[in-house]
Amino acid sequence: MKKIASLLSVCALALGLTACGSDNASTKTEDKKELKIGATTGPYADMVNEAIKPGLEDLGYKVEIVEFTDYIQPNKALGNDSIDANLFQHKVYMENFAKENKLKLSDLIVVPTAPMGIYSSKYKSLKEIKDGASLALPNDPVNLARALKVLVDEKLIEIDPDVDPLKISEKDVTKNPENILFKPLESAQLPRATESVDLSAVPGNFALAAKMKLEDALVLENMPDLYRNVVAVNTKDVDAQFAKDIKEVVKSAEFEKVIDSKFIGFGKPEWMK
Numbered sequence: 001m002k003k004i005a006s007l008l009s010v011c012a013l014a015l016g017l018t019a020c021g022s023d024n025a026s027t028k029t030e031d032k033k034e035l036k037i038g039a040t041t042g043p044y045a046d047m048v049n050e051a052i053k054p055g056l057e058d059l060g061y062k063v064e065i066v067e068f069t070d071y072i073q074p075n076k077a078l079g080n081d082s083i084d085a086n087l088f089q090h091k092v093y094m095e096n097f098a099k100e101n102k103l104k105l106s107d108l109i110v111v112p113t114a115p116m117g118i119y120s121s122k123y124k125s126l127k128e129i130k131d132g133a134s135l136a137l138p139n140d141p142v143n144l145a146r147a148l149k150v151l152v153d154e155k156l157i158e159i160d161p162d163v164d165p166l167k168i169s170e171k172d173v174t175k176n177p178e179n180i181l182f183k184p185l186e187s188a189q190l191p192r193a194t195e196s197v198d199l200s201a202v203p204g205n206f207a208l209a210a211k212m213k214l215e216d217a218l219v220l221e222n223m224p225d226l227y228r229n230v231v232a233v234n235t236k237d238v239d240a241q242f243a244k245d246i247k248e249v250v251k252s253a254e255f256e257k258v259i260d261s262k263f264i265g266f267g268k269p270e271w272m273k
Helices: 002-030 043-058 073-079 091-100 141-153 187-193 204-209 241-250 253-262
Strands: 034-040 062-068 085-090 105-110 117-119 134-138 173-175 181-185 199-202 229-234
Touching: 034 043, 034 073, 043 062, 043 085, 043 204, 043 241, 043 253, 062 073, 073 085, 073 091, 073 105, 073 229, 085 091, 085 241, 091 105, 091 229, 105 241, 117 204, 134 141, 134 187, 141 199, 181 187, 187 199, 187 204, 199 204, 229 241, 241 253
Parallel strands: 034 062, 034 085, 134 181, 134 199
Antiparallel strands: 085 229, 105 229, 117 199
8 A cells, every 4th residue: 555655646746747847838938038030131130120129129028130041941940949930921932831841830910011013224104115015024933923913903914814813824814915025034133134124023022132112113013911921930839928929019009100111112911001
């Protein structure tokens, strides 16, 4: 009996320690006050630094911004817990990347995003376009669809109505009255292409990186929220306190004031309108 009682006592102690350890781990997650937020160098690192970091610091967080120069490492770093959140991508890219790399990532909140624009060093208006004008546009499927959607909105082309607007490509163009010549290029080459083609469809982040002003575009896209950038976290952290606090900061009046004064031309998501 003494041996059984002793064994039960040891088991109870072991269970108690396990439970205690679990509580401590939970408390540690809830009390997390040091955050590393990843962002690509340029406007989104600036947005974290100028519009998000101050609000989190007011809530008692110590925030370190980790800058990246590519679109792969920010999610890799998030997936292995080297950072706690990142800001650089839209939901479509995030979901595709997570699926291909077996990561569990979730979008936390949509933020104002630099829209794609049609730029030209030759024309001052889309109304000036002449027959056979050349247009450089992104060669990746997602940004290509965005560029063609801008042309549809401006009534420069028509697209097969049965095709998913998020997946349209040049082969889906049914009417092209101006005989626009499409020249697909890597997105990073599009700002420079404005000097060698008549028109260039440049994603906002690449335009800003090339010191181009969003307001100088002949037209800016009417961007759906699906293509606006998001703050992303690991799915396991969606309900963590730090994630809730990031959302609180982004939804604050102070955040919007910084956007209005320092991120001119950035399109706001539906929840901010």
